[in-house]
Amino acid sequence: MKQTKIFLLLILLLAAVLRIYRIDTLPQLNPDEAALGYNAYSLLKTGKDEHGISYPLHFRSFGDYKPGGYVYLAMPFIKILGLTPLAVRLPNLIFSVLTIFVIYKLVFLLTFNFQLSTLTAFILAVSPWHIHFSRGAWESSTALFFVILGIYLFYSYIINHKSRFFFFSCLSFVASLYVYHSARIVAPFICLFLLVTNFQFLLSHFKKIILPTLFAAAVAVPVLVSFLNSGGAARFGGVGLTADYGPVARSEELLNHHGNTLLSNRITHNRRVLYLMSWAQKYVSHFDLNFLFLKGDEVPRSKSPDIGQLHLIELPLLIIGIVFLLKDKNTKRLSHLSLALLFISPLASSLTFQAPSALRALPMVLPLAIFTGAGLYSLIETTKSFKPHNLFVITVLYIYSIFYFADAYFVHAPQRYPYAWNTGFSSLMPFIDSQKTKYDNIYFTSTYDQPYILYLFFTRYPPQKIQSQIQLTPPDKYGFSTVTMIDNLHFGKINWDSIPPKSLVIAGDEEIKAVPMASLVLPGGTIGFRVYEK
Incomplete structure (x- = not known):
């Protein structure tokens, strides 16, 4: 137990070092971060945002109507440190490291396996995907913390039967809605999964959960109403799937091939069907091995050069981990949760015209870390006679992978993508x-x-x-x-x-x-x- 705590502390220290090194200058501050920071600064100075609106839930900014959660989280840091890139980024840095701690607690809660929990935390700590979005004022990473905290607290209630866990679980999920747009799609689906898979238990405790549920719903209403009234819905129309007119043009082209307007042809080549196919392609693209392990996101601001979202050496571990969790009876609850997270996480990203998106699909990093950690655990356990040799080889491969990522991120990305990183x-x-x-x-x-x-x-x-x-x-x-x-x-x-x-x-x-x-x-x-x- 003591040894496990030491390992966990070392993992959290490693995670902090990888995320805080040169965080004030690398990457250079981008406009979204500047908007979050300046509006927090404006609130501190005047009680209004840059547009003169008093304490809004959504910030108009440059027309993207940013959720206000991160702005308010940044205010105390800017109050203490001034309007600097470090002050703007510190909230996300802290929550990102805490995410690693919470995933450790979650895996242990569902498996009572210290090794599996520690390895999962390690995988997330050194994940290129998670590191990238920890090193900036990325609301998606902060929202991710509240989502996983909500999951952890929910299962704490299921296992320990203490009502306060359910209450704070509801608040944590609602908090994610105030931080990032995509959470408004991902979090409700996760809650639906938790409800369906624990329906009998929740029904038997209906009197205990009804008030926290109603309270959370009431807290969520203002942000949703603000989003619809502030122009956020129009903004979603600008980046949503229907902003891509390709399916409409394709539908007209296919109908022209027939030279008539028969009902059967209009049904076959209906633009709604083509939009559905477009959505399916975008959804599936998040599981593309090129995206995950080789090339990563196409958006330079969301990637490092010549590297995928995950370490390449994790591909076999991921496969082993999926098989292990699905077969092991002791990890049934964890495997079901991980699969649900894996399939739910790309939903928000797939509803936009720009997919796959590492930013909007960031929640995928959680189930992928769990499966990869399980694969690493299974590999070590099934080859115990070669355990020292396995540990040595795995350690060397991970050290190489971490240095390869660090070289790509700290050295090559600023030179390959200076415009995307707003250099100068x-x-x-x-x-x-x-x-x-x-x-x-x-x-x-x-x-x-x-x-x-x-x-x-x-x-x-x-x-x-x-x-x-x-x-x-x-x-x-x-x-x-x-x-x-x-x-x-x-x-x-x-x-x-x-x-x-x-x-x-x-x-x-x-x-x-x-x-x-x-x-x-x-x-x-x-x-x-x-x-x-x-």
Whole structure:
């Protein structure tokens, strides 16, 4: 028991080191993080967000209506540390490490197996997928903590029969709804699974659970009403499956092939059927081995180069673990839960036009860690006569895999994906602010998304001033808006001929044909920005 606690502490220490190393500078702060941090800063200073709304449940931001949970979690850190990337990221860092502790507690609660619990915690601690989304203000990772905490507390109630566990389980699931959009799909399905698989027990304890259930439902209502009324539903329409007009065009193309409009043809090539097929393809894509073990997400901001979401050496362990958990009678409850989580987790991601998404499907990391941990446990247990040799080989392979990931993440990603990681903004924005009084106008390229919020963040722009002048552009087809002007600073596409004299211009590398006065070189030697004077 004492040895297990030492191992667990070492695992948590390793997890913390992998997640906190250079977290203030790597990766560079992205616009979503800046929006979360600046709105928390604005609330601290004025009691209102950047748009002048008092303590909203959803933050309009640049039209994506972010759930407010993370903003409020970040407020005490920003109060103490100031408006810095570290302060914005610390809440998620803490909750991400706690997720590893809770998965250990959950597996042990359902199996009473210290080894299996410890190995599962280790797998999650060194998971490239989980590490990536722990090192930033990613609401998905914070919401994941509340989801797994809700699961753990629910089973604690089932096993220990103490009502407080059920009450806090309900609150934990509701908390996840306040933190991230995808949790509003994943969490209810998980709750439905828990209800169905424990229906008889819950029915026999109906009087004990009815009040906590009603209370949790009442707490959940405000965030759901706010989402629908604030424009969040319209935002979902911009990123949802129906935002992809491909199935509609394909339906029309197939009908044209027939040259008639017979009812049978319209049924066969109905766009709703094609949307259903599109959803199925996106759902299944989350189980693609290329996505999981070789290439990872296609979005550079959500991946490291030349590596999958999981370590490649975990593929055989994953297969062994699935077989082991399904066959072992002592892990029946854990295996059922893990399978349910595995199939539920991609639901939110598959309902968007951009899939597979490592960000939206992050809950998959939980069942995959459990299965892989079970595979590692089974491999060690079934080859006990070779146990020292197995441990040595496995240790060497994991050390190599961890270093391979660290090399990809810390060295190559900043050079391969400097634009996706918003490299250069932290130094460029204060420079621009220092030049505002020297020029009549400053023009900044809109080549990179939402530069205005990065300007507000890195200059600690007074919230009172932005609240009085902020104006969002009309939403684009994805539901996003932006700000094109703050004081004498203009954000947009650079048109050199229309820019008046006494202006400073910051453009992309080849955006305009003129002689620059300075250039910002990004890691890897590429030119990020060029500075011009007119």
